[in-house]
Amino acid sequence: MRASILQKMKIASPIKEMARIQAKGGGKKEKSLFFSLNLTTLIDAFCILVIFLLSNMNGQLKNLEVSKNMILPSAKISDTMADGLVVKIENNELVVNDKKISRDDIAAVLLKAKTSETLALIIQADRKSDYENIGLVLRAGGQAGYEKYVFAVLPGT
Amino acid sequence: MGMTQGSKNKKDLNVELNLLPVFDVLSVCICFLLMSVVWVEIRSLETKQAVGSQSKAESTPISSVWLTVDENNNLTVMYKPAKGKTTSSFVPRKNGDIDFDTAKAVLAAAGTKKYEATHILPAKTTKYDQVIRLMDLSKQAGIRDIGLSPI
Numbered sequence: 001m002r003a004s005i006l007q008k009m010k011i012a013s014p015i016k017e018m019a020r021i022q023a024k025g026g027g028k029k030e031k032s033l034f035f036s037l038n039l040t041t042l043i044d045a046f047c048i049l050v051i052f053l054l055s056n057m058n059g060q061l062k063n064l065e066v067s068k069n070m071i072l073p074s075a076k077i078s079d080t081m082a083d084g085l086v087v088k089i090e091n092n093e094l095v096v097n098d099k100k101i102s103r104d105d106i107a108a109v110l111l112k113a114k115t116s117e118t119l120a121l122i123i124q125a126d127r128k129s130d131y132e133n134i135g136l137v138l139r140a141g142g143q144a145g146y147e148k149y150v151f152a153v154l155p156g157t
Numbered sequence: 158m159g160m161t162q163g164s165k166n167k168k169d170l171n172v173e174l175n176l177l178p179v180f181d182v183l184s185v186c187i188c189f190l191l192m193s194v195v196w197v198e199i200r201s202l203e204t205k206q207a208v209g210s211q212s213k214a215e216s217t218p219i220s221s222v223w224l225t226v227d228e229n230n231n232l233t234v235m236y237k238p239a240k241g242k243t244t245s246s247f248v249p250r251k252n253g254d255i256d257f258d259t260a261k262a263v264l265a266a267a268g269t270k271k272y273e274a275t276h277i278l279p280a281k282t283t284k285y286d287q288v289i290r291l292m293d294l295s296k297q298a299g300i301r302d303i304g305l306s307p308i
Contacts, residue, residue, distance in 0.1 A: 050186050078200035079203060128285070138307040148205065149203070
């Protein structure tokens with residue numbers, strides 16, 4: 001005879017329910033619902049992930065923010081980014097420390113921003129920029145006394 | 158084995174470490190590292206000014222290749238050995254752009270002839286991408302010392 005829903009859904013006593021969860025292994029059908037999840041392998045995998053991510057952080061301490069409209073040129077042979085003063089060339093406008101600079105003031109601004117630690121001038125420009133703007137920054141950098149010029153590029157394939 | 162069952166003073170030597178806190182710490186670490194990781198790393202190409210950065214006294218003559226780009230993207234290559242005569246060759250543009258294939262061959266040949274430096278003299282209208290590409294080709298040819306002339 002088919003069992004009724006009421007029979008299936010009958011509320012067992014709390015003691016009986018606990019006995020079901022923490023079964024002592026008396027009956028064949030009664031199995032404990034407590035089980036220990038083996039976390040050792042999971043922690044091993046996590047450790048490998050953490051070490052991999054930490055090792056990948058090398059060279060990323062100095063990274064530049066590139067706006068969406070700017071597409072950097074790519075180069076097959078390139079170095080890690082050095083420290084220095086970043087000059088952005090966006091839509092034929094010069095930006096130093098997130099401030100737009102006029103072409104006449106660029107040399108003075110670069111000279112003012114120069115410290116004993118910032119010897120390099122990092123030039124970040126769109127790939128379609130005219131060399132006229134780059135040359136202007138190079139000239140101004142020369143006047144300000146920068147020794148090294150660094151061009152921001154994407155790693156090429 | 159290590160377990161003692163009879164005496165009261167001796168404890169079980171099999172200790173089960175609670176790995177859940179370790180698991181939590183590692184999860185936080187992974188989340189932080191994944192958020193802070195930079196997927197597209199920006200690299201750099203270093204150069205110096207080809208003209209006007211050194212005094213005449215400290216500049217010793219080295220063999221160098223001078224690449225002059227005109228406004229029509231034609232390339233003039235001048236070979237200036239440390240001792241000897243300067244020679245030049247002309248690389249006309251190709252499809253409106255600099256003929257990079259020929260430029261690559263020219264620079265590769267200069268690299269095998271132990272030229273130490275490349276000086277690039279672009280025009281005002283030369284694109285930044287073209288300059289970087291010439292610099293990259295020089296580095297690929299083994300010429301590490303690259304100079305760039307301001308206009």
